Amino acid sequence: MNEKYFKVLTLISISTFIFFSCEEDTEAADTEVPTPIITSISPVEGYPGEEVTITGENFNANAALNLVEIDSNGVSLASVTPTEGTATSLKFTRPNVSGVGVSISANLKVRNVEDPDEKVSDSVSITLLPIFDIITVAGLPKTKGGLAFDADGNLYARGQDPAEVYKITPDGTESYFGQTHWGEGEMHFGADGYLYAAVVWGDYGIVRIPPSGGDYEPYMPADTDVDNPFDFDFDSDGNMYIGTANGTIYHRSANADTATLIKSYGKWGSPMRYYDGDLYWYTKNDTVASAGGTNGLWKAPVPAEGDTISPASSTQILSSDDYNPSGLAIDGMGNTYLMDGWNADTTVTTSQLVRVTPIGTVESVYTLPTENPNKAVWHDNKLYVAAGNQGNQIYVIYLGPDYATGAVPQ
Template sequence: MKWNEIKNKIILPASLLFIISGCENKITYEPVWDPDKEGAPTPVIYSIQPDSAYGGIIEISISGENFVPEIDQNFIYFGRNSAIVKTASANQITVIRPINLSDTVTIHLSVRDAYQSAKFGPYKLEEGVVDVGKELGRVYSIAIDSDENLYVHRKSDKKIYKITPDGVQSEYGTFSEAKTSSAMRMGPGGYLYLQRSTDTGSGFKRLYKIAPEGGEAERFVKLSREVKSFDFDQNGNIYSGGINSGMFVIHSDKTFEKVGNYLDFDIRAVRVFEGYVYVAGVYSGTDTLLSPDNTVVIAVPAERGIWKSQILNDGSLGATEPVFDWANSGSFSASEINDITFLEDGDIYVATNNSDPILIIHSDGTTETLYEGLLGGPATNLVWGNGNYIYINRYGENDDVSGVDRVIMGKNGAPYYGRRD
């Protein structure tokens, strides 16, 4: 018998057996959902407030029906970007808009167990992060006046430029004598103050100012030690500090004196908030400090961090109190502190050279990253505007990776006393 005949006698009956057995054992599937189950009512959007998201607004209210009171059972998308649900009820939801988009979008709202979603549009959004210092390249320092005009000290030509809120740029002043600056603040009477620095960013003894109409920066005061950062208090005094220089208070008549206990500090940033001078930087001494409640003398808690001193009636400073130990900043702990500013409720915003450049320190000591993954760095200066915007100076390795970003916040910053007339 030939091999082909033998093979056919074996395979054909086996195949027939498989077919027969397959017919007797049909594979069945349970339905993924119950086809008879009635879904939740379809959500409906009636209105959205505000009717467009401009002016730094990030919180948006959606009114309608058939929403779910449980926050995590409502899903809102602006185009393809998800929003953060803040509050929810059966007929109103409040969300935080996505930051990484702009222009006109359709809003989609879905709820758990509903087969269909609600749509609303077109809805207009402003861009969340805008480079308002376009084509200026690297910038030494920035400031904002009471009309939301931005002032930048440009590296390439050493000039100061003014940028209006609608983006118009003009040359405002020159800094021929000093060239570089480490800090800039708008001061009383519309004068723009600049702290002179070296090319390496270290401090200098002299502070300059530019008249309200602009022009050449003129000398204001020369201190006895090099300083790097400064801020105004509500009485028009300037508090200024630098690398192991201590802290100075400068009065409007140009007299000054050393105050506080900051001689062993490399002061990176100075900010006045609610009657205290806040200092961010590095501590190299061995002195002891008072506890925050002024009741216990404790060892200096941090090599790097933030401290504060109360401003006394005569302009001098009280005890140096620890505020935040930089070792508790998580992934930021290896980064450098470059600047600080405040939300009006007391949260501290810290500019760093971290890949996500801005750390938020809440009043209870917890921290979070501002808009993680969406902001570029390093951030060297941080200034809050008069409303819902914060301005970040990104001073990178070259002009292509540098700029000044205006970022929507939906919140007001603490006052800058120098902006007052």
């Protein structure tokens, strides 16, 4: 009997040893996770809200068990869970972290949170581009004479007096380009490569600078064509639409030498823009509502040859006496930005940049460091705003492909 007892006890001991050995092996297999390795990031530079792809090895195949950590000089800026991923690739959205006027050099690493030790990759460098940037035009005392972009992405800024034009390349290099007479009005490039500019006062009308730069040449003198041209714009066929300081609008065909009046009513100081087959204008200071309604933002289809714009053919997008814009800009989704330097009574300045959606909703976009935003242009998902009388700066606001109001510096 003792011999049988000994055999049973031995079997129990062996079974227990095997059981615990297997349990220890199972635990080791569940928790052993390799350290993540980052081989590349694309793109390295970017703005908040943009998608980034991290390529490498040993990422957790469950995207939610990875954590993307971003820091600068040892200070944590953000921790982001990837939106999707595999063992070799992760995608995440850049967080709403941005400098003001400067890019932030930061470090990025990937942490595997499934591992109790939370194994972390080595850091790689990334750059967080600024939502709000400032371009200073050293050659100008003021940036009040309009902004324009050429086909290569170079920015052109004009002063008021002197009305010199400076060219700023995408890498920030500034050079003198040419000049016009008295820079108070818009500028646009034509399909012929000339830089066209409106000169509100005097008999100069609209002038143009050759593609090579230099002094301006006459194009549409005010004493023979359109008096006091303030705003103008081109459509894709090269037709020109001219808004005057008193609110009327003219049309000059790409194949004609003269301009035709297509909107005969208006009030002094009415900025204008062309967008997607429609003409936009802002009626202000109009106590008798000569526009057929109230002050505010209007639009009308470009009339057929021989027809004109009337109150009946126009649509009022926004009815308001609260704004007094000196310029308009329209983005790729049809939102209209008001360069509103003064409130309605013209005695109180404002720094608030607002936009009006196509259905007339007013949205606050950004508080500018100027009380007189003057002219603006939309280019490559950014709004470029001239500081106007406040100095020689151009403010650049990145709003992204969806133009969300949430994309502002934190």
